[in-house]
Structures are given as structure tokens and as C-alpha cells.
Amino acid sequence: MSFDLLAYSLFSAEAWTEAWDIFLTEFPLALWETLYVTVLSTLFAFLIGLPLGILLACGDKNGILPLPRWLKALLGFLVHVLRSVPFIILMIIVLPLSRVFVGTTVGTTAMIIPLVAAAFPFVARIVESSIREVSPNLVEAAESMGATPLQIVFKVLLPESFPSLISNLTLTLTNVLGYSAMSGTIGGGGLGDIAYKYGYLRYRTAVLLLAVLLMIVLVQIIQCVGSYLSVRADKSLKPALKKRKRKNALPLSS
Secondary structure, eight states, rough: HHHHHHHHHOOOOOOHHHHHHHHTTTTHHHHHHHHHHHHHHHHHHHHOOOOOHHHHHOOTSSSSSOOOOHHHHHHHHHHHHHHOOOHHHHOOOOOOHHHHSSOSSTGGGGGGHHHHHHHHHHHHHHHHHHHHOOOOHHHHHHTTTTOHHHHHIIIIIIHHHHHHHHHHHHHHHHHHHHHHHGGGGOOOOHHHHHIIIIISSSHHHHHHEEEEHHHHHHHHHHHHHHHHHHHHHHHOOOHHHHHHHHHHOOOOOO
16 A cells, blocks of 8 residues: 555545445444354353363362373363464364354354354363362362362352453453454454455555454453453452351361
8 A cells, every 4th residue: 555545545534434434334233243253152162161171170180070191181182282273274274164064154153163163272271270270278178078079160169260260251252352353354244354345455544443443442341341240250259258268167176
């Protein structure tokens, strides 16, 4: 793009008038597509990544859910490999699965499969990290009271790591939001498609800036809501934890 064309697309009244018309007519659908694919992809990624992360955290030889060594190594290898592949490449590799499950490789719904494939290994690792941060003393106390492995997972590990999981869910949403913008370059729709179609192919820099600003606003909203929920969950967890400690404390000898 030449300097004169860039200056015209940024500073001329005609360019911003055109950009505003595009904003009013095409951005609402693009925003809906972005939110639709981001929320659904994150939900499916957590449905896959949450149990996988639990197995990775609890599947050690001396863990509460010990797995065969070969199976734990296989799960860890799968997560490492998928996290190592750049999303643009992974998206192209996984697109045939979209044709199998969705019936097409073009459109917003078709992009859910590549987004889930990119997000669930990330979710698995952050879930594993959150669970490993839980104090081993709580697990030992639950085991001494006769709790089963599943009871320890659902009544100790997940509740204690809930604030951290909310923070990690927020991080996953922002990552998937960025991935969804990238998927717009191959017909995935959404704000990424608007930015690519008008900002890159047609040199409408004003439209590109509006798309970027809207993405920034979305990220900030997700971050603020996630931080608020994480703090609320942490504050509600502390009284319950103190009550549990008082309940399990041994009486002082006279």
C-alpha cells in the first residue's frame, strides 16, 4: 500500500463514512459470529480438556488416579504435540474433520473443530497446573477420612482450584478469540473475516481499525468479567476453607 493510499484510507472523510456504513451493516453479524464460535469452542475445549487435565494431574504412579505409564505418556505426548503446532497450520490439518462432523470446511461452524483442537491441549495443561497447586495436605486429609478418588477430585481438588480455573477459563477465551480472528482469513467469518476482506484485500484501513478496536473491547470485557468472578470465587472459598480447618482441627489438650 502506497503512502498516499494509506493517508486517504485513514484521514479522508469519505473513507470513514464508508467504514461507518460497513460497521453498521456488516459488523453486527460479524460480532455475533465471533462470539458464537468463541464461546462454543471454549465450551467444547473445556469438556475435553478438563478430564484430560485431571488425568494428567492425578495419574502419576502415586497419584489418586494412577494410570498405566504408557497411557499417561501418550496423553502427555498428545498435548505437547498439539500445543507445539502453530494454529494456522493446525487449522489446515484439522479442516478435513470439519467436513466429517459439520459437512463443510467453510463458515463459522466449520471453524469450531480446528479451534477446539487448538484449545483443548491448552485447557488440559492449565487444569493440570491448577490442580497441582492444591495443597497435598487437603488430599491426605480427605484420604484419611476414607474419601474415594472421585470424591477427592470433585469435592476437594476442583472446588479448591475453582478460582484458578476461572482465571484460566478467561485466558482460554481470549486465546480462542484471537484464534477465531485468524480463522477469518480462510473463510471462517467473524471480525477476522471483516478485517482481512476490507483491511488487507481492499486497503480499507479505517475498517481494519474498527475491527481491531472491537476485538480489544471484547478482550477487555472478558478480562474484567473473568477477574471479577475469580476474585468473588476466591473470597467465597476462604470462609469455607477456614470453617473446614476449624472442623478438622484437633482439640487442645488441657
